[in-house]
Amino acid sequence: MTSFIQAAAGKEPCDIFFVNARVFCPFTGEWEDNTSFGGVKDGRVAGFGTYAAEQTVDLRGGNASSPGLIDAHVHIESSLLTPSEYARAVIPHGTTTVFADPHEIANVAGTAGGAEVYVAGAFPNSAGYPADASVLCAATPPLDRGGGAVLSCRDLSAFVGEEGIAGIGEVMNVPGVLAEDPDLLCKIGLSAVVDGHAPPLLSGENLCAYIAAGIQSDHECTTAAEAAEKLQRGMYIMLREGSTEKNLGALAAVVTPATAPPRCCFATDDRHADMLAADGHIDDCIRRAVAAGIEPETAYRMATLSAAGRFGLNDRGALSPGRRADFCVMDDHGPPCTVTDTYIQGVRWTDPGYRRPEILSVPFSCAPLTEESIAIHGAGKARVVGLVPGQILTRELSEEVDGGVILPDPSRDLLKLVVCDRYRRGGGCGVGIVNGFGIRDGAIAASVAHDSHNLIAVGSDDASIIRAAERVIAADGGMAAVAGNTSAFLPLECGG
Numbered sequence: 001m002t003s004f005i006q007a008a009a010g011k012e013p014c015d016i017f018f019v020n021a022r023v024f025c026p027f028t029g030e031w032e033d034n035t036s037f038g039g040v041k042d043g044r045v046a047g048f049g050t051y052a053a054e055q056t057v058d059l060r061g062g063n064a065s066s067p068g069l070i071d072a073h074v075h076i077e078s079s080l081l082t083p084s085e086y087a088r089a090v091i092p093h094g095t096t097t098v099f100a101d102p103h104e105i106a107n108v109a110g111t112a113g114g115a116e117v118y119v120a121g122a123f124p125n126s127a128g129y130p131a132d133a134s135v136l137c138a139a140t141p142p143l144d145r146g147g148g149a150v151l152s153c154r155d156l157s158a159f160v161g162e163e164g165i166a167g168i169g170e171v172m173n174v175p176g177v178l179a180e181d182p183d184l185l186c187k188i189g190l191s192a193v194v195d196g197h198a199p200p201l202l203s204g205e206n207l208c209a210y211i212a213a214g215i216q217s218d219h220e221c222t223t224a225a226e227a228a229e230k231l232q233r234g235m236y237i238m239l240r241e242g243s244t245e246k247n248l249g250a251l252a253a254v255v256t257p258a259t260a261p262p263r264c265c266f267a268t269d270d271r272h273a274d275m276l277a278a279d280g281h282i283d284d285c286i287r288r289a290v291a292a293g294i295e296p297e298t299a300y301r302m303a304t305l306s307a308a309g310r311f312g313l314n315d316r317g318a319l320s321p322g323r324r325a326d327f328c329v330m331d332d333h334g335p336p337c338t339v340t341d342t343y344i345q346g347v348r349w350t351d352p353g354y355r356r357p358e359i360l361s362v363p364f365s366c367a368p369l370t371e372e373s374i375a376i377h378g379a380g381k382a383r384v385v386g387l388v389p390g391q392i393l394t395r396e397l398s399e400e401v402d403g404g405v406i407l408p409d410p411s412r413d414l415l416k417l418v419v420c421d422r423y424r425r426g427g428g429c430g431v432g433i434v435n436g437f438g439i440r441d442g443a444i445a446a447s448v449a450h451d452s453h454n455l456i457a458v459g460s461d462d463a464s465i466i467r468a469a470e471r472v473i474a475a476d477g478g479m480a481a482v483a484g485n486t487s488a489f490l491p492l493e494c495g496g
Contacts, residue, residue, distance in 0.1 A: 068096025
């Protein structure tokens with residue numbers, strides 16, 4: 001510490017001296033035009049001014065620099081990438097910290113399967129992956145939800161307090177909270193930081209009870225009115241923009257100078273690899289926020305200091321003395337937040353290239369599907385799940401159907417939806433009807449099905465559904481698409 005203080009005072013040399021930078025300051029919402037960014041010592045910002053250093057880096061003053069971007073809530077597993085590959089995908093977009101909730105992999109493999117290690121090792125500070133993943137212990141649902149594992153309060157207590165553990169992950173079991181389930185309340189009491197998952201229908205007294213239990217944040221808002229109520233009751237609001245849940249535009253209205261600095265930040269939750277490659281990560285959230293009318297400086301604040309502050313991390317979120325020297329350099333001539341370089345602890349990140357990860361194997365125990373096991377018998381009015389594009393919500397529909405004759409019925413977009421237990425061979429299948437997929441011929445199947453990740457398939461006919469499911473079962477997990485004699489398959493070797 002002494003040498004760092006002396007370096008900050010200019011009495012000892014720094015490791016790196018950055019010059020010619022225009023730096024965003026989230027404390028004031030201003031861009032500081034500094035000919036000298038300042039010195040970096042031991043990966044942290046020593047100060048601003050003129051410093052002697054072993055190395056000088058010119059940041060080409062015409063371009064802007066922002067503190068490293070932060071994703072306030074993400075499931076790395078949902079990107080379909082292993083943590084190291086996820087790091088390679090998001091760091092070029094300026095992301096230097098993510099708050100990762102491993103409940104997807106934990107629901108499949110628990111702690112015995114290495115789930116916590118799988119995510120905790122996401123961005124080790126060596127081996128070319130220097131960004132940081134702060135892990136939230138997974139508050140998994142009860143085993144009777146059909147998952148492969150359950151973590152008790154005692155299980156989670158072994159991780160709380162370890163380096164890199166930021167708190168308790170999203171508490172999805174709202175009925176359990178309201179019923180004061182002892183083990184769930186024990187989990188909530190393990191940490192001062194507890195993430196929430198408050199569905200849109202949770203309002204009024206029940207929302208108050210949920211918050212009173214100790215839950216502090218929410219990323220499930222779909223309307224501005226819903227977000228406003230939760231803000232009024234003291235929750236942190238994470239504006240989510242993922243692959244299937246696109247809520248940022250609808251929530252932009254709640255972002256004001258009063259709410260954004262202390263209470264609003266960005267989250268991607270579930271953003272697949274293709275969207276990361278095509279659109280980006282938190283840099284994309286900033287661009288969408290600006291397009292929705294949020295002031296650029298407010299958007300940058302939400303992506304940096306606001307996210308760090310929500311989790312009480314005072315070592316990042318801004319470029320100021322003592323904080324990590326995590327930042328990104330942007331091209332001022334492109335769209336907002338067009339990142340050209342990312343620096344982590346003062347070092348410019350370069351892609352180390354692909355490295356095959358260690359495989360987390362979780363064999364399937366799913367029985368083969370048959371036409372009888374997925375049959376729907378009878379005729380009459382049936383409840384149908386109606387998809388809502390870009391939303392996690394669904395609509396409840398009612399349609400006249402005849403299970404024995406014309407179901408699935410692609411002409412009416414009434415397809416058969418099948419969910420089968422992947423963990424217990426005798427667990428069987430649930431079968432329903434869905435509207436909104438638009439599949440006219442064939443089927444798709446996957447072992448990615450939040451949050452228990454059982455086998456799920458949907459299609460225009462039983463034979464195609466069975467064929468797609470067989471591909472997933474045979475590979476112990478993956479995604480399959482079939483149509484006639486054509487098929488495609490994406491293996492997912494880490495836990496399916």
